[in-house]
Amino acid sequence: MSLLVVGSVAFDSVETPFGHRPEVLGGSATYFSTAASLFGPVRLVAVVGDDFPEQHVAFLAERGVDVSGLSRRPGRTFRWKGRYDFDLNNAHTLETHLNVFAEFDPVLPEAYRDSKFVFLANIDPDLQRSVLDQVKSPRLVACDTMNFWITSKRESLLKTLKRVDLLFVNDAEARQLAGEHNIVQAARRILTLGPRALVVKRGEYGALFFSGDQVFAASAYPLSALFDPTGAGDSFAGGFMGYLARTGKVDAGVMRRAIVLGGVVASFTVEQFSLDRLRTLTSAEIQARYAEFQQLSRFDDLELDLFAPGR
Amino acid sequence: MSLLVVGSVAFDSVETPFGHRPEVLGGSATYFSTAASLFGPVRLVAVVGDDFPEQHVAFLAERGVDVSGLSRRPGRTFRWKGRYDFDLNNAHTLETHLNVFAEFDPVLPEAYRDSKFVFLANIDPDLQRSVLDQVKSPRLVACDTMNFWITSKRESLLKTLKRVDLLFVNDAEARQLAGEHNIVQAARRILTLGPRALVVKRGEYGALFFSGDQVFAASAYPLSALFDPTGAGDSFAGGFMGYLARTGKVDAGVMRRAIVLGGVVASFTVEQFSLDRLRTLTSAEIQARYAEFQQLSRFDDLELDLFAPGR
Numbered sequence: 001m002s003l004l005v006v007g008s009v010a011f012d013s014v015e016t017p018f019g020h021r022p023e024v025l026g027g028s029a030t031y032f033s034t035a036a037s038l039f040g041p042v043r044l045v046a047v048v049g050d051d052f053p054e055q056h057v058a059f060l061a062e063r064g065v066d067v068s069g070l071s072r073r074p075g076r077t078f079r080w081k082g083r084y085d086f087d088l089n090n091a092h093t094l095e096t097h098l099n100v101f102a103e104f105d106p107v108l109p110e111a112y113r114d115s116k117f118v119f120l121a122n123i124d125p126d127l128q129r130s131v132l133d134q135v136k137s138p139r140l141v142a143c144d145t146m147n148f149w150i151t152s153k154r155e156s157l158l159k160t161l162k163r164v165d166l167l168f169v170n171d172a173e174a175r176q177l178a179g180e181h182n183i184v185q186a187a188r189r190i191l192t193l194g195p196r197a198l199v200v201k202r203g204e205y206g207a208l209f210f211s212g213d214q215v216f217a218a219s220a221y222p223l224s225a226l227f228d229p230t231g232a233g234d235s236f237a238g239g240f241m242g243y244l245a246r247t248g249k250v251d252a253g254v255m256r257r258a259i260v261l262g263g264v265v266a267s268f269t270v271e272q273f274s275l276d277r278l279r280t281l282t283s284a285e286i287q288a289r290y291a292e293f294q295q296l297s298r299f300d301d302l303e304l305d306l307f308a309p310g311r
Numbered sequence: 312m313s314l315l316v317v318g319s320v321a322f323d324s325v326e327t328p329f330g331h332r333p334e335v336l337g338g339s340a341t342y343f344s345t346a347a348s349l350f351g352p353v354r355l356v357a358v359v360g361d362d363f364p365e366q367h368v369a370f371l372a373e374r375g376v377d378v379s380g381l382s383r384r385p386g387r388t389f390r391w392k393g394r395y396d397f398d399l400n401n402a403h404t405l406e407t408h409l410n411v412f413a414e415f416d417p418v419l420p421e422a423y424r425d426s427k428f429v430f431l432a433n434i435d436p437d438l439q440r441s442v443l444d445q446v447k448s449p450r451l452v453a454c455d456t457m458n459f460w461i462t463s464k465r466e467s468l469l470k471t472l473k474r475v476d477l478l479f480v481n482d483a484e485a486r487q488l489a490g491e492h493n494i495v496q497a498a499r500r501i502l503t504l505g506p507r508a509l510v511v512k513r514g515e516y517g518a519l520f521f522s523g524d525q526v527f528a529a530s531a532y533p534l535s536a537l538f539d540p541t542g543a544g545d546s547f548a549g550g551f552m553g554y555l556a557r558t559g560k561v562d563a564g565v566m567r568r569a570i571v572l573g574g575v576v577a578s579f580t581v582e583q584f585s586l587d588r589l590r591t592l593t594s595a596e597i598q599a600r601y602a603e604f605q606q607l608s609r610f611d612d613l614e615l616d617l618f619a620p621g622r
C-alpha cells in the first residue's frame with residue numbers, strides 16, 4: 001500500500017570521535033524514505049533550496065522514492081551541524097540553519113492524497129495537522145516529535161496526537177510528554193492522548209511497543225562498530241513503516257516484526273556516516289541480521305520441578 | 312548441586328522518592344541467598360556484629376540457607392545509607408560504615424569446601440581469591456565487582472578474574488574494566504582477561520550475555536512500579552546461580568534461561584523495599600512472569616517476498 005513521508009531534507013555536518021563529515025546528505029525525510037524504499041515505493045514531501053544537487057534527487061528517485069512532492073525554493077537548503085561524544089547517545093547541536101525549511105508549507109501533490117500509510121516526521125505539529133487535512137482516508141498515521149515541540153508547542157502537539165495512530169518517541173521525550181518518569185506509566189498516559197500505539201526508542205537498548213494492554217520489548221542488535229547515530233530514529237521509522245506498507249497489515253504480529261526490522265535497518269545506518277550504509281544495504285543483509293537477532297534473543301520454556309520444595 | 316555465596320550481610324538505610332526505610336536487612340549475600348533459595352539450598356559465608364538480631368538469621372535458615380558460615384563478631388554490623396532520585400538507576404551513597412565487615416576474613420566451614428557453584432559477591436578481590444583457595448573443585452565460579460575495586464585494586468582484581476568462569480558487571484563497570492566505551496568491544500576484551508562468560512547488567516534495559524562468539528540479549532521486564540533498586544543486581548545473580556545449581560548444567564540454553572530468570576527475580580525485588588517482596592515471592596509468580604516475559608519478547612520469522620524489487 002502507498003506510503004507518504006513529510007519531513008526535512010538537509011545537509012548535515014557531523015563530528016563523532018571516529019571522524020568528521022561536512023555537508024553530507026541528511027534530514028528526517030531523507031533517512032526515512034531511503035530506509036522505507038528497501039521495502040517498496042515512498043512518496044516524499046519536503047523542501048530544498050536552489051543549492052541542492054540534482055544527484056541527490058536522482059539518488060532518491062532511483063530508489064523508488066516519488067520526488068514529485070519535493071519542492072525547490074530560492075535560497076539555501078536546511079543545514080544542521082552536530083557533534084557526538086564517545087557516549088554516542090546524545091547529539092550536541094552546534095548550528096541549525098533552517099533556511100528554506102523555515103517557510104516549509106507542505107502541499108501534497110494531488111496524486112499523494114490517497115496515501116494509506118503516512119509518516120509525519122519531526123516538524124511543527126501545526127504542519128503535521130495541515131498534512132493530515134490533505135490526506136483522504138489514511139489506514140495508519142504515524143508521527144515523530146521532539147523535546148522542542150513538547151515544550152514550546154504543547155497544545156498544538158496534543159491536537160496532532162488526537163489524529164495520530166502511532167507515535168514514535170525516545171524515552172526522554174516519552175517521559176517529558178507524559179510528565180512521568182516510569183516508562184510504563186508514561187506510555188499508559190500517552191495512550192490516553194490519542195495514539196492507539198506507541199514506540200519508545202531507546203537507542204542502544206532497543207525499543208518498547210505499547211498498544212492497549214500489549215507490550216513488546218525488543219533489544220537492540222549489539223553493535224561492535226557504531227560510527228554516526230544521525231538518522232537512526234528516522235531509519236527505524238522508515239524500516240518500520242516501509243514494512244507495514246509492504247504487508248498492508250497492522251496486526252500485533254506485524255507490529256512486532258516491524259519493530260525488529262526498524263531496529264535492524266537503524267543498526268546498519270549507524271555503521272557508517274550519513275546514508276552511506278543504506279546506499280549499499282541489501283535485502284539479504286537485512287534478512288541475515290533479522291535472523292541473527294532472532295537467534296540472540298531466543299530462550300526456551302523453563303523446566304518443570306525447578307523450585308525448592310515449598311516455594 | 313551445592314551453591315556457595317560469600318559476601319556482605321548488612322543493614323541498609325534507603326531513601327527513594329517513594330519512601331524511606333531506616334536500618335532494614337540488606338547486603339549482597341543476603342539478597343543473593345534469599346533469591347537463590349527459591350531454587351534450592353545455599354551455603355552462606357558472611358560476618359555480622361553482635362547487634363544482628365537472631366530473627367534475621369532464622370529467616371535465612373528457614374529458607375534453606377545454611378548459616379553455619381555466618382560468623383558473629385564483637386562490634387556493629389556493616390551499615391550502608393543511600394539515596395535514589397527519580398532516575399532510580401544510580402545510588403548515591405550517603406554513608407558507609409564497614410564495622411565488623413572491615414575485618415572480614417572468609418573462612419569456609421569444612422562442609423562447604425566441596426561446593427560446586429560459587430558466587431563471590433562484591434568484596435575485596437584478595438578475599439575473593441582466598442575463598443577460591445578453600446574450594447576444592449568448583450564446577451562454576453562467578454563473581455561480581457564494582458568501580459571501587461576496578462580502580463583501587465585493579466591488579467588484584469585481574470588475578471581474581473583469571474580464576475573466574477563468569478563475571479557479573481553493569482555496563483559502566485564493563486566499560487571501565489575494559490577501557491572501551493563500545494559494550495561489545497568491552498565484552499570481547501573482558502573475555503580475554505579470564506572469564507569465559509560475561510553478564511552485563513543494564514538495569515531497566517535488561518542484560519547482555521557474552522561467551523565466545525555467543526551473544527544473548529534480554530530485555531528487562533517493563534515495570535510500572537519500581538520502589539527500591541537496592542539488591543537488584545544480587546537478586547539477579549541469586550536467581551541466575553540458584554537456577555544453575557538446581558539444574559546442575561551450564562550449557563548455552565541453561566545460561567539464557569538463567570539470565571531471564573535472574574531478571575524476573577530482580578524485577579520482583581525492586582517492587583518493594585529491602586527483601587520484602589522476596590519474602591513472599593512464590594514459584595507460581597516467577598513462572599507467570601517468566602511466561603509473560605516470553606510473550607512480550609516473542610516475534611516471528613519474516614514473510615517472504617518482502618522487499619522492493621532489486622534490493
